[in-house]
Amino acid sequence: MAWQRKLLRVDLTAGTCRAEPLNMEWALKYIGQRGLATKYLCEEIDPKVDALSPGNKMIMATGPLTGTMAATGGRYSVITKSPFTGAIACSNSGGFIGAEMKAAGWDMVIFEGKSPKPVYLLLENDNAQLLSAEGLWGKSVWETDDIIHTTHQDPLLRVACVGRSAEEGCLYAGVVNDKHRAAGRSGVGTVMASKNLKAVAIRGTLGVGGVRDFKAFMNAAAVGKKVLKDNAVTGIGLPTMGTQVLMNVINEVGAMPTRNMREVQFEGAAKISAEAMHEPRESDGKPNLVTNAACFGCTIACGRISTIDPQHYTISNKPEYRGASGGLEYEAAWALGCDTGVDDLDALTYANFLCNEDGFDPISFGSTVAAAMELFDIGAITTKDTGGIEMRFGSAEALTKAAELVATGVGFGKDLGLGSKRLTAKYGHPDLSMTVKGQEFPAYDPRGIQGMGLTYATSNRGACHLRSYTVSSEIMGVPVKTDPLSTEGKPELVKAFQDATAAVDSTGLCVFTTFAWTLADIAPQVDAACEGGWTPETMLEAGERIWNLERQFNLDAGLTAADDTLPKRLLKDAAKTGPAKGQVNRLHEMLPQYYEIRGWTADGRPTADTLKRLDV
Amino acid sequence: MLKALQLEPEKCTGCLQCEMACSFENEGVFNPSKSRIKVFNFHDEGRFAPYTCSQCAEAWCMHACPVEAIVINPKTGAKDVLESVCVGCKVCTIACPFGTVNYNADTGKVAKCDLCGGDPACASACPTGAITYVDAEHTGLERMRAHAAQSIPKA
Secondary structure (H helix, E strand, C coil), X not given: CCCCCEEEEEECCCXXXXXXXXXXXXXXXXXXXXXXHHHHHHHHCCCCCCCCCCCCEEEEEECCCCCCCCCCCCCEEEEEECCCCCCEEEEEECCCHHHHHHHCCCCEEEEECCCCCCEEEEXXXXXXXXXXXXXXXXXXXXXXXXXXXXXXXXXXXXXXECCHHHHCCCCCECEEECCCEEECCCCHHHHHHHCCEEEEEEECCCCEXXXXXXXXHHHHHHHHHHHHHHCHHHHHHHHHHHHHHHHHHHHHCCCCCECCCCECCCCCHHHHCHHHHHCECCCCCCECEEEEEXXXXXXXXXXXXXXXXXXXXXXXXXXXXXXXXXXXXXXXXHHHHHCXXXXXXXXXXXXHHHHHHHCECHHHHHHHHHHHHHHHHCCCCCHHHHCCCCCCCCCHHHHHHHHHHHHHCCCHHHHHCCCHHHHHHHCCCHHHCCEECCEECCCCCCCCCHHHHHHHHHXXXXXXXXXXXXHHHHCCCCCCCCCCCCCCCHHHHHHHHHHHHHHHCCCCCCHHHHHCCCHHHHHHHHHHHCCCCCCHHHHHHHHHHHHHHHHHHHHHHCCCHHHCCCCHHHHHCCCCCCCCCCCCCCHHHHHHHHHHHHCECCCCCECHHHHHHHCC | CCXXXXXXXXXXXXXXXXXXXXXXXXXXXXXHHHCCCEEEEEHHHCEEEEECCCCXXXXXXXXXXXXXXXXXXXXXXXXXXXXXCCCCCCHHHHHCXXXXXXXXXXXXXXXCCCHHHHCCHXXXXXXXXXXXXXXXXXXXXXXXXXXXXXXXXXX
């Protein structure tokens, strides 16, 4: 089995690190990564625990295919209880550190307790040490990464760390690895900082062996790679345009949440699209996009590497931002752009750089700025509250100033760092928070894509597109085309996507493969790598088991069916333009049926029979 | 016909499939740290570059070796390390101007690219064509073609 069969348990309170055998019985039921770490978390913490207390744990987990030659096999996830939503958090990241952890001989690292002083974990194969991070506290992600490399004189170390936003209590801070890949959502970085854990630096030279059947694995991996190459989305669209290929598409179907979801189409979309990123700019004749880039083992390579116009107001006096770094992905371009009404590509790229540099989620950040702009628009906040910033929709200056303040947690940045739910509640307009379970929406308006309404309402980590991306079916026709304006069949569709995605997220593979792959392409790779006799059916069942386990955690944490809902705006205010004009999201037509096909009670609790059937 | 690895950095995405393929071919595990080809990430420039042994004609490593453990493979032209002869003195790692011969502490020997005996795994694994295995006397053919294309009259 492509496991190391070993986890590292780091007790930050006591300052100890010890190895433990991986629970292989659980691995056979929960696959790995998201599923397996969720099982550990559920067994080891009280779901009611204060997420920022030492009683919470934080798990960095790989899947069985992480570190192997399977295409995209480099993913890892951070699993913990979220301080942002109060629900389970599971944030997935690419880059290189997941594969490095695996190559160092570890499937998982569990952090528990709280260090009395700032520390970082140095993990070199079997040698695990907690070192003082007092010199790193107060440094950005980028500085921390550089300092750790210099200190240990090892350019091959891979580093994951938190930035200043997490230290300052921003509730949607992420864990950033390899400088610009992130376990970005739900405040997993806030939990890490609360434990006084600044960074994890890993060097692995043991490699990943133990594949059950190498020949079958190499064959299955090669077949999978060919499918990715031959598919229009994974073979051409994503490498050429990145996820930003969606900007114009989603705008045209009228599902582009605009100005805090007041509207569903953004007139400036073309100016911040993938196509715009390819256009040479006036100042130096270079386009925003330098190149596409891959995460570990990825044959798609959707990543964007960008530069900011050196003459742009944001960096004309800041030469340190003139180098290339992680550029705009679609969700970030949407949140920083469409949702705030800002159509300045360089301002968005700069804000995105800051999100990476200091480790905060561009989706929640952009949407929170959008909510602040609406509060400003209706007069609920003024420049007295914002520290002088004119928070107007469309203001690039307001956006980039806000990013600078959240990055360092100063002034109005403290308010913005709480997220839109707490921000709008503080200023008396909770209805203006575009969130589910306190987490901001991503870039698909559920009035124009009905299935996404159910997706958001029932997502176990709050509003999220990565729990069941029915856009794939409703807009792109993968695997089958469904009508985005109809609720017919959507409960079944959402359940199928949720279960399959939970399985994929547990393997070490990237969910973007599923534009081309189904579980029929993935199961042979997992099966050749691992014992367990994995088939598409058993993987789907494992996915359903994982989904129910996450749900059970949330219910035990105190969430209820009342949390499976959408903001009033999406249920009451009809879309004003485009193909979805006149539509609201008809969640009420989908939710009861969803509970039923899940085998849950009418108040959204898994029945005893369901838990027994799935052996949760 | 002698063939050579052709590396085209502008096509590289930094995915490391080549490093995994190399380590799997030579070590039997997926282990980039043991790869004989390395991909470098020039972060601030936003560029990636694969790099490995170019199989010098007058190979400095071969001439430096005091025990004649590095020999020319007559089939591929590669400079192969004979593990049974290598004593791990590392002189070749100092002699190589390009840094492409390296010591492996696990085996006590040095390791370098041997073109996998004529079917380099890195080239087969590269998803973007950044690493290809081509006629050693015409590694510039594609670049020549690109420039030639500029010289033809526009339709």
